[in-house]
Amino acid sequence: SRLASSATDGGTERVLGAKKELESLLASALAAAFPSEGDEAQWGRDVLVAPTANPKFACDYQCNNAMPLFAKVKGREGGPGNPRAVAEAIMASIPPNEILEDVSVAGPGFLNLRLKDAFLERRVGTLFAGEAAVDAWAPEPCCARAVLDFSSPNVAKEMHVGHLRSTIIGDTLARALEFTGVEVKRLNHVGDWGTQFGMLIQHMEEEGVPFDASVGDLQQLYKDSKARFDAEGDFKKRAQQAVVKLQSGSEESLGRWGKICDASRKEFNKIYDRLDIEIEERGESFYNPLLKDLVEELRGSGVAELSDGAICIFVGGSEAPPLIIQKSDGGFGYATTDLAALRQRLTDESADWIIYVTDSGQSQHFKGVFSAARKCGWITDEASSYPKVDHVGFGLVLGEDGKRLRTRSGDVIKLADLLDEAVSRCKEQLVQREYEFAEDEEKLEEIAQQMGYSAIKYADLKQNKSSNYEFSFDRMLDLKGNTAVYLQYAHARVCSILSKARVANPGSDAGDASKIRVTCEPERALLSTICQFPEAVESTVEDLAPNRLCDYLYGLTSKFTDFYSECKVIGSEEEASRILMCEATLKVMRKCFAILGMEPLERI
Ligand code: ARG
Numbered sequence: 305s306r307l308a309s310s311a312t313d314g315g316t317e318r319v320l321g322a323k324k325e326l327e328s329l330l331a332s333a334l335a336a337a338f339p340s341e342g343d344e345a346q347w348g349r350d351v352l353v354a355p356t357a358n359p360k361f362a363c364d365y366q367c368n369n370a371m372p373l374f375a376k377v378k379g380r381e382g383g384p385g386n387p388r389a390v391a392e393a394i395m396a397s398i399p400p401n402e403i404l405e406d407v408s409v410a411g412p413g414f415l416n417l418r419l420k421d422a423f424l425e426r427r428v429g430t431l432f433a434g435e436a437a438v439d440a441w442a443p444e445p446c447c448a449r450a451v452l453d454f455s456s457p458n459v460a461k462e463m464h465v466g467h468l469r470s471t472i473i474g475d476t477l478a479r480a481l482e483f484t485g486v487e488v489k490r491l492n493h494v495g496d497w498g499t500q501f502g503m504l505i506q507h508m509e510e511e512g513v514p515f516d517a518s519v520g521d522l523q524q525l526y527k528d529s530k531a532r533f534d535a536e537g538d539f540k541k542r543a544q545q546a547v548v549k550l551q552s553g554s555e556e557s558l559g560r561w562g563k564i565c566d567a568s569r570k571e572f573n574k575i576y577d578r579l580d581i582e583i584e585e586r587g588e589s590f591y592n593p594l595l596k597d598l599v600e601e602l603r604g605s606g607v608a609e610l611s612d613g614a615i616c617i618f619v620g621g622s623e624a625p626p627l628i629i630q631k632s633d634g635g636f637g638y639a640t641t642d643l644a645a646l647r648q649r650l651t652d653e654s655a656d657w658i659i660y661v662t663d664s665g666q667s668q669h670f671k672g673v674f675s676a677a678r679k680c681g682w683i684t685d686e687a688s689s690y691p692k693v694d695h696v697g698f699g700l701v702l703g704e705d706g707k708r709l710r711t712r713s714g715d716v717i718k719l720a721d722l723l724d725e726a727v728s729r730c731k732e733q734l735v736q737r738e739y740e741f742a743e744d745e746e747k748l749e750e751i752a753q754q755m756g757y758s759a760i761k762y763a764d765l766k767q768n769k770s771s772n773y774e775f776s777f778d779r780m781l782d783l784k785g786n787t788a789v790y791l792q793y794a795h796a797r798v799c800s801i802l803s804k805a806r807v808a809n810p811g812s813d814a815g816d817a818s819k820i821r822v823t824c825e826p827e828r829a830l831l832s833t834i835c836q837f838p839e840a841v842e843s844t845v846e847d848l849a850p851n852r853l854c855d856y857l858y859g860l861t862s863k864f865t866d867f868y869s870e871c872k873v874i875g876s877e878e879e880a881s882r883i884l885m886c887e888a889t890l891k892v893m894r895k896c897f898a899i900l901g902m903e904p905l906e907r908i
Pocket residue numbers: 453455456457458493494495642645660661662
């Protein structure tokens with residue numbers, strides 16, 4: 305039936321979150337109770353249910369917008385008048401179903417919706433239909449193809465904490481979209497082109513520095529060359545000639561430029577390897593050949609116009625600054641490249657959705673580029689229609705002094721040092737906690753890395769992305785807080801229960817999903833939370849907000865902790881059922897870990 309599920313491409317039945325099913329049920333009840341107010345489709349768009357966090361309501365979901373809906377009916381002549389009467393009319397009209405145990409009215413017009421135990425048992429049971437059964441719990445893909453533009457550091461500069469945030473958030477969004485079946489192209493829009501490279505090459509040549517210098521050296525050389533450019537007229541002239549030489553495609557210049565890029569690339573890749581990030585490099589230079597034609601075309605069509613010697617696109621009236629696509633000196637800039645990239649992604653990559661992840665400081669830039677793309681007719685105004693574009697802007701990472709993150713001596717923090725410190729602190733913690741393999745240097749290092757990297761990722765992902773956050777090793781490595789370390793220990797605990805169960809009961813038929821039985825509240829709360837997994841992924845993708853999934857995972861883990869502290873698993877009468885509950889928890893936990901890019905630890 306439409307309520308139960310819809311088919312995925314692979315032929316396996318897609319398992320929906322209970323939210324969707326409850327909304328359908330309520331929509332048909334509303335349509336039946338108040339036929340003159342709208343049909344089922346209309347009500348289906350209006351009615352909203354959300355999971356309840358508060359156990360005191362003894363329900364799984366609440367219909368939160370019941371009040372406005374009631375008001376709508378109440379306002380009509382001859383309407384039932386009081387919210388309770390409306391709620392009762394709805395309750396009486398809910399079609400027979402296998403989902404709802406109970407509906408009750410709370411307060412002035414909230415509907416409390418309690419799921420049937422049997423529904424939860426059956427639903428969780430579907431996780432045992434094969435190895436990859438949890439994949440059928442993915443929400444439907446919102447479109448076919450997405451381009452995710454993230455990380456995007458700059459050549460000859462150190463990758464900084466802002467790029468780390470972009471890398472971590474972008475990677476998770478890519479993984480979440482992929483889980484739902486969207487084909488994702490991950491693009492690294494590296495800053496590898498521009499006049500600064502001519503200047504840098506000239507300076508390096510004059511100083512006799514090899515072009516494969518390390519990034520640290522390059523950064524200094526870049527600063528020096530800039531200083532000379534501003535102060536020495538002669539150098540400025542030679543540097544400008546070098547820019548022309550590079551831009552006209554001189555083999556020698558391109559070779560040197562390539563070496564500089566290689567040196568930076570090596571450093572970037574070290575970070576990506578450590579954090580298990582997959583991304584395809586497609587820097588600004590890739591779009592360089594497209595810029596001249598694009599500007600001509602837009603001028604020809606009248607979208608762009610000459611203003612004060614520069615070519616601009618006027619977007620959004622007089623308040624918004626125009627987007628400059630060619631400077632008065634004839635040069636193209638960051639915005640020109642982004643406009644060319646946007647179109648290339650829409651056409652050559654057939655992207656339905658292009659998502660850019662950078663710090664919020666670039667919001668204006670992207671607003672301008674998007675408005676220009678609308679003016680060109682490449683994308684529409686409507687947020688809901690494809691193809692569409694989004695900028696995911698995020699806040700700053702602050703140090704414990706509330707200022708931008710720096711080292712004690714006031715220098716910019718190197719990402720590699722940050723990762724190293726996370727790992728070494730995890731090592732200390734493991735040794736202190738008498739980790740069983742503490743003597744095995746290699747094993748210790750491996751576990752500490754997994755812990756440290758997941759801690760850094762999770763501490764970032766759990767934030768509301770748009771706010772600034774304070775970076776603190778102590779907090780992110782806290783065993784009891786909402787941290788990756790807490791989640792890793794919980795994960796390892798589930799693994800250890802399951803391996804003990806297998807030892808205690810070799811060859812048991814614990815995999816028989818029909819044995820799942822709810823016998824007490826902590827079990828029920830756990831299953832109900834497990835069933836919310838599709839919704840958590842859906843809102844993560846819809847709002848491009850990784851913290852949604854973090855909140856969900858933390859909630860699930862807490863429910864498991866409650867369950868485990870109150871319900872004996874091995875040796876209890878409910879053993880078979882409870883082992884299945886542990887396994888179901890593990891499957892969903894692992895999927896969350898995978899989307900968050902965290903490697904789960906089985907033994908700590
Ligand atoms: N390289 C830029 C920076 O470091 C970020 C690029 C973001 N992507 C884009 N298409 N503009 O600030």
